[in-house]
Amino acid sequence: MSSIHYHHLHSVRSSLVLSCPDDGLPAIIYWGAKLPEHTDTQALGLLHSKPAHGGTLDNHPPLSLVPEAGRGFLGAAGLEGQADRKHWAGQLQTQAISQPNPGTLICDARDPVSGLALNLTLTLDGATDVLCARGTLTNRGDSTFMLDRLGLSFPLPARADELMTFHGRWIQEFLTERKAWPKDRLVRENRRGRTSHDSFPGIIAGVPGFQETRGEVWGLHLAWSGNHQLVAEKTSLGERHIQLGEWFYPGEIALAPGDSYQTPEVIGTWSDQGLNGLSQGFHQYVRQQILAPEIGQKPRPVHLNTWEGIYFDHQPEQLKAMVREAAAVGVERFILDDGWFGKRDDDTSGLGDWFVDESKHPGGLGYLVDAVTQAGMEFGLWFEPEMVNADSDLYRAHPDWVLAVSGYDQPLGRHQYVLNLSRPEVSDYLFERLDNLLRTYDIRYIKWDMNRDLTQPGNAAGQASAHTQTLAVYALLARVRTAHPEVEIESCASGGGRVDMGILRHTQRVWTSDCIDALERQRMQRSFSYFFPPEINGSHISANPNHTTGRRHSLGFRLITALFGHMGLELDVVSMTAAEKAQTRELVDIYKRHRTLLHSGHTTRLDTADEALQAYGVVAADRSKALFAAATLALPKQMLLPPLQLSGLDSDRLYQLKLWLPPEAAGPSPAPSVLQAQRGGTFSGALLMQAGLQLPVLNPEAALLLELEARD
Structure with missing residues (x-):
């Protein structure tokens, strides 16, 4: 009879307990609120022991x-494969297991029949409560x-x-759907060769009715910029796991003797404070463990991107x-697009x-780079390195450089093919071109685009290679950053087609969507x-009407929507009226005044009584200040909006409240509200959170700002 060992990983607020049998693999038996460090984990195992059932x-x-x-x-097996039609149902056995620190577990297992070896590493981050797990399979047969x-499977409680x-x-990325856990299995699958617009590799589970500010929730994310599969399953025995x-693709991963495959990282966290607690853990983990350190040290500059202009x-x-007018409204980084x-x-x-x-830019880009830098801004440039048009000198010289399957027509996407970056000569050519331009000009930013899905991603031997293509993209990005650490890179893929924590290990910003319609962006x-x-x-602040939806929105609504991100402009600033430029400058100044708070504090979304009202903000870690926005996504159900209860403040402190209401946001009212007329006031955190504040009458598709600062 095998023996079972238990390991307790713990962080600042949560615990993860695993049962580790000698003749099997570790299993999570508890993930939730922090248990005492000296908890009797054997007793926990006894409490959770499963009886046999007829x-x-x-x-x-x-x-x-x-x-x-x-x-x-x-159910959904975690390991599937075969060797010469054998070893398709193996049994891995733990060979060694260690816990080098309170938050890390390392397990080495082996199947003595097939020769497969599996390493599992789990780390529960002590500062953020975020769990990171990955596996490495090695063929020793x-x-x-x-x-x-x-x-990798993560059991969750009933x-x-x-x-x-x-x-x-x-x-229209990042739409959400809430549903009861199905009786059998829910599968979310992506085969687009990039993270995708339609199947972001993340999922959240929680107690029924969980909200922004309350409820117990678990979130899981696959940090990978390629194909993926997420399964949420409930077995006939009543267990559930994600x-x-x-x-x-069939035959894509062939492990010759001695070869290994490493899974993408699975990144997850638990919260008993609703979705806000969950996202705050993820945010701090991304800031501390994933993003390059300079992102937190350098204020995020205001952009102007030329594309829609x-x-x-x-x-x-x-x-x-455009350079002159951009500088005049406070832009700090000017990006020349496609x-x-x-x-x-x-x-x-x-x-x-x-x-x-040089028919467009006589003598090269030096004149423009000089104009940008002399105006006190950084210069950025658009690239789409992974792609090639059939009508290009590169394709005419090297048609064999594209991903394709010999003998079949490769479908075009946006008139372009995908280059096979796993071929050294291809990645070398792309690096040489990027490196040359980055050395020739004072370029501090790359907008790295990727405008089509991968279809027939075959290498020169005709083998499926979506996996190796993703790794090759990572490698090229890393090579560019190593050679030019002062250059920041944005991940764009027809908008939000490549947004994940895997790409963020190599980039410093993402383009969330090609749609910057303020309503959709909210x-x-x-x-x-x-x-x-x-x-x-x-x-970014869009032109009016918006170029992807045709909607018209007030400048104030567009400005406030862009404020709660890495703010920029995406329009022809030259054609703006003097009043529009003045209003833009006003909010750019608000952004600059608050960006340290916005980009270091705790994001807090508010639960509202009317679905037409969306409210959210950022509260400083020490709760000394906060900035909230309230936006009407549609005409409210009642004439007056319900009182808005803030969140994340210090109940015992007094806060100076100021309102910033764009003129066009004010709805039909014979006079300003009392709070609006008094330009805010001083109130306790307890009153603002427990009683809330009455908002002014707002037009639909409008927004206002609430600025709060503690009066100590």
């Missing part, structure tokens, strides 16, 4: 970190092992009976005028030819914030 196997099949079909687990799946999943589309892993129409005099290279007058040609088009940015902090959310 009509099933004599011994309860374990729901381990990697559930095994070979041990009788009949004599035959090639064809790996079909390696996913009370976690409601799920929040993420879906969407281009220009399993996350990469999705493979001029598209491909690059005219030097107009660009220099159209500066090759023969690139539209999206049908030029990709891959990363040489300045919705998207809320659910984006469940996993990601505001400073990495590229959020």
Whole structure:
């Protein structure tokens, strides 16, 4: 009879307890509120021991970190594959297990029959309560092992009976859906070769009715920028687990003897303070463990990106005028978007030819870079390194450099193919072009785009290679950052098609969506914030009407929406009226005054009594100040909005409250509200959180700001 050992990982507010049998793999038996450090974990194991049940196997099949079909687990197995049509239902056995510190567990297991070896490493971060787990499978057998799946499973208690999943589309990412945990299995799968617009690799489970400010919740995310599969399953025995892993094409991962495969990181956390507690843990983990340190040290500069202002129409005099007007409204980084290279007058040609088009920019980009830097701004430049147009010198010279399957037509996407970055000559060419331009010009920022899905991602041998392509993208990004550590990189993929914590290890900002319609962005940015902090959310003020939806919104609504992210402009600032420029400058100054708070504090979304009202803010870690926004997404159900209860303040402190209400936001009212007329006031944190404050009458699709500072 095998013996079972127990390991207790603990952090500042949570605990993770695992049972570790000698003849099997570790299994999570507890994940939740912190237990005393000297908890009797054997007693916990006894309390959770599973009895046998008639009509099933004599011994309860374990729901381990990697559930095994070979041990009788009949749900979603964590390890699937075969070697010469054998070893498809193995049994891994723990060889060694250690806990080098209170938050880390390392397990080494091996299947003596197949020769497969599995390393599992789990770390519960002591400062943020965030769990990071990954596995490495090594073939120590004599035959090639064809790996079909390696996913990690996280059991959750029966009370976690409601799920929040993420879906969407281009220009409408990060939509959420809430549902009861199904009776069998929910599967979210992505085969697009990038993170995707429609299946973000994250999921949240919680007690039914969990809200922003209350309820127990668990969140899990696969930090991977390629294909993936998420499974939320309830077995016939009543157990439930969420399993996350990469999705493979047939034959994609062939482990020859001695080869290894490492899973993407699974990053998760628990909160008993609703979705706010969950996101605050994720945010601090991203800031402390994932983002480059300089992101927290350097204020996030205000951007102007030229795309929606001029598209491909690059005219030097107009660009220099944009530079002057951008500087005048407070812009700090000027990014020249698509159209500066090759023969690139539209999206049908030029990709891959990363040489300045001197018919548009005589003598190169030096004149523009100089104008930008002399105006006190940084210069940024758009690239799409992974892509090539059929109508390009690069493709004509190297048609074999694209991902494709020989003998079949490769479908085009946006008139372009995908380059096979796993070929050294391809990544070397791209690095040389990027490196040359970064050394030639004072470029401090790259907008790195990726505008199509991967289809038929075959390498030169005709083998599926979506996995190696993702790793090659990471490697090229790392190579560029190593050579040019002063250059920041934004991950854009037709908007939010590549937003995940894997890409954030190599980039410093993401373009959340190609849609910067303020109404759509209000919705998207809320659910984006469940996993990601505001400073990495590229959020720009759009032109009017909006270029992707045709909607018209007031400048104030557009400005406030962009404020709660990494703020920028995406329009022709030259054509703005003097009044619009003055209002833009006013909110740019508000952003600059508050960006340290916005990009270091605790994001706090508020529960509201009317779904037409969305409210959220950021509270300083020491609760000395806060900035909240209240936005009407539609016409409220009642004439007066319900009182808004703030959150995250110190109950015992007094706060000076100020309102900033754009003129066009004020709804039909014969006079300002008393609070508005008095320009705010001084109130206790307790009153603001427990009683709330009456908002002014607002038009639909409008917003106001609430600034709070403690009066100590």
